[in-house]
Amino acid sequence: MRSQSVYKVPQGKLLKISVEYNEKNNVIKNIWITGDFFAYPEEAIELMEKKLRNTVIEQGQLLEQIRSVITEYHIQFIGVDAEGLTKGILMCKL
Amino acid sequence: MKEQWRLLQTGFSTAFSNMAIDRAILVANSQGKVPPTVRFYGWNPPAISIGYFQSVAEEIDVKACKKLGVDYVRRITGGGAVFHDKEVTYSIVIPEAHPAIPKNILKSYGRICNALLHGLKQLGIQGTYAPINDILVDGKKISGNAQTRKVNTVLQHGTILLDVDVETMFSLLKVSNEKIKDKLISDIKQRVTSIEHIVGKKIHFEEVEVALKFGFEEEFDVKLIQGILTKEEKTLAAQFEKKCFSTTQWNHRR
Numbered sequence: 411m412r413s414q415s416v417y418k419v420p421q422g423k424l425l426k427i428s429v430e431y432n433e434k435n436n437v438i439k440n441i442w443i444t445g446d447f448f449a450y451p452e453e454a455i456e457l458m459e460k461k462l463r464n465t466v467i468e469q470g471q472l473l474e475q476i477r478s479v480i481t482e483y484h485i486q487f488i489g490v491d492a493e494g495l496t497k498g499i500l501m502c503k504l
Numbered sequence: 505m506k507e508q509w510r511l512l513q514t515g516f517s518t519a520f521s522n523m524a525i526d527r528a529i530l531v532a533n534s535q536g537k538v539p540p541t542v543r544f545y546g547w548n549p550p551a552i553s554i555g556y557f558q559s560v561a562e563e564i565d566v567k568a569c570k571k572l573g574v575d576y577v578r579r580i581t582g583g584g585a586v587f588h589d590k591e592v593t594y595s596i597v598i599p600e601a602h603p604a605i606p607k608n609i610l611k612s613y614g615r616i617c618n619a620l621l622h623g624l625k626q627l628g629i630q631g632t633y634a635p636i637n638d639i640l641v642d643g644k645k646i647s648g649n650a651q652t653r654k655v656n657t658v659l660q661h662g663t664i665l666l667d668v669d670v671e672t673m674f675s676l677l678k679v680s681n682e683k684i685k686d687k688l689i690s691d692i693k694q695r696v697t698s699i700e701h702i703v704g705k706k707i708h709f710e711e712v713e714v715a716l717k718f719g720f721e722e723e724f725d726v727k728l729i730q731g732i733l734t735k736e737e738k739t740l741a742a743q744f745e746k747k748c749f750s751t752t753q754w755n756h757r758r
Contacts, residue, residue, distance in 0.1 A: 423584075423636075426562055444559040444758055446584030448636070450609065450653055452556045488582075488609060489636055 415501035423447040423489030429467070429502040436467045436503065443498075447489035454485040458495075467503050472496045509598075509720075511728035512543040513713060519551035519577035519588070524744035526661055527580060528737045529597045534655040537736065540598040542720050542728055544713045547588040551575040552676055555583040555650065559758045568676050578755045579661075581650035583637060586663060587673040590698070592712040594620070595661035596720070604724050605658055613637055613651060615723070616660050620647055623719025624664070627712070629702050637662075644697035664716070665698035666707060 412430040419425055423446045430440040441462050449455050461479045465471055476492040479485065514525060522545055532538045554563050556579055563585045564576050574587075596616055598605055606612045617633040624631045624641070631641045639647035649662030670693050679685045699707050717728050733741070748754045 426559065442559070442758065444557050444562060446555050446582070447557060448582035448609075448650070449557065452580065452582060452652060455557055486609065 413502045415498050417494070417498040417501055419447070419490050419494035419498075422491070422494060425490055425494060425498040427495075427498040427502055429499060431467060431503075438462055438465050438467060438499075441499070443495065445490070447487065449488070449490075450486040454479075454483050457483060458485070462499075467499060469496060469500060472499055506725060506727045508729050509540040509542060509724075509726045510538060510731040511717060512541060512545075512731060512733065514543060514545045514733070516546040516548035518549070519547060519553060519575040520745045520750040521741065522547060522593070523553070523577050523579060523749045524741040525733065525737070526595045526597070526659055527744050527748075528733070528741035529595070530652075530654060530657050530659045531740055532734065532737045533597045533599065534657040538734060540602060540604075540726075541596070541731075542717070543595045543597075544716060545593050545595075546591070546709060547593070549573050549575055550587070550589040551577060552585055552587050553577050553579050554585045556580060556652075557582055557758065558585060560756050563678055565676055565678055572672070572676065574676055576755065577749050578757065579650060580654075581652045581659070581661065583648065583650035585677055586648060587676060588663065589669065589672070590667040590700075591663045591665050592709055592716065593661060593663050594716060595659060597657060597659050600653055600656045600658050604726075609651065609653070610635060612658065613649060613660070616651075617647075617649060617662075619720040619723035620649075620662070620664065620716065621719070622722040623712070623716035624699075626715035626718050627699060627703065627707065629699065639664075641697055641702055644695055646697050646699070646702075664712060665696070666709065666712065667700045668696055668698045670696065 411433045414428045417425045425445040428442040431438050441459050465475045473496045621631050631639045634640045637649045647664045651660040
C-alpha cells in the first residue's frame with residue numbers, strides 16, 4: 411500500500427511524505443520525505459529514509475527511530491522536527 | 505584597512521550554469537583558493553529552482569515549463585520552489601569559521617539577510633527579516649533565501665524580486681489542490697511584493713546590484729572588490745553543469 415500526506419509543520423515548513431507500507435503489520439517498506447524544509451547536511455534525508463524502512467508506523471516507534479538517527483548522524487533540521495516528521499508519517503495511514 | 509571580499513557580477517545565465525557556478529565557488533572557497541565571495545546574477549531563460557528536498561513531480565508542471573521555454577533545476581540548498589524571472593539573485597560564499605558568520609544557522613540567515621535589508625534601504629525600501637528565510641516589506645514577501653553548509657563553507661543564495669507575475673508562476677508550479685488554485689493565486693498576490701511595486705517605477709537590475717553591494721559592505725564592514733571567476737572555478741562549474749545540474753538524474757532524483 412502506498413499513501414501520501416501533506417502536513418504544514420506549526421511555525422515551520424510544508425512536509426510532503428509518501429510511504430509504501432505493509433498493510434498487515436504497518437511496517438514501512440519505503441518512504442520519501444519531501445518538502446520545502448532545511449536539513450544539514452542535506453544528504454542526511456536519504457539516510458533518514460533508509461533508516462525508517464522496517465519501522466512500524468506507530469507514534470512511539472517512529473519518534474524514537476527518528477530521534478536516534480538525528481542524534482547519531484548529527485542532523486540539524488530547520489522548519490521541521492522529529493515530531494513533525496512523525497506526524498507526517500502517521501497521517502499517511504489515516 | 506577593511507577586509508576585502510570578491511564581488512562577481514556574472515550577468516544572466518541558464519539555471520544549470522547558475523547553480524553550477526555557486527557550487528564551484530563553494531568548492532574553491534573551501535580549498536582556500538578564493539576569498540569570501542558575493543555574487544549577483546540573473547536567469548536566462550527564466551527558470552524554476554526547487555529545494556534539494558522537493559519532488560519535481562509534486563512541484564513543477566514540466567509540460568508547461570517546456571511550452572513556455574522555462575528551465576527547471578534542483579538546488580543543493582533546501583527551501584521551496586522559486587520562479588526566477590524578474591529578479592536579482594545573490595549568493596554569498598564564506599568559510600563557516602569566518603567571524604562574520606554566526607555558528608547558529610538561523611542567526612546566520614539573519615545576518616546575511618541584514619545585508620539585503622541595508623541594500624533595500626538604499627532603494628528607499630524598509631524591509632524586515634522574517635525567520636526562517638524570508639524578507640518582508642509591509643508584511644509581504646520580497647525575498648526568499650536558502651543556505652547550505654558543506655566542507656566547512658557556507659553558501660547562501662536568494663532572490664530579490666524586481667517584479668512578479670503570479671499568474672505565470674502558478675501556470676508553472678503545481679498546486680496540491682486544483683479546486684483552490686484561484687483562491688491561492690489571489691492569496692499569493694496579497695502576500696508577495698516587488699521592488700517595482702513598492703517604488704512605483706521601473707528599477708534596473710544594475711541599480712539593485714549597486715544597492716546590494718553597499719548592503720553587504722555595510723553589514724559586514726568589508727570592501728567588495730570586483731573580480732572574475734578563476735580558471736579553475738570555470739572548469740569546475742562546467743563540470744558541475746554537465747554532470748549534475750543539467751542532468752535528469754539530479755533534477756528528478758526526488
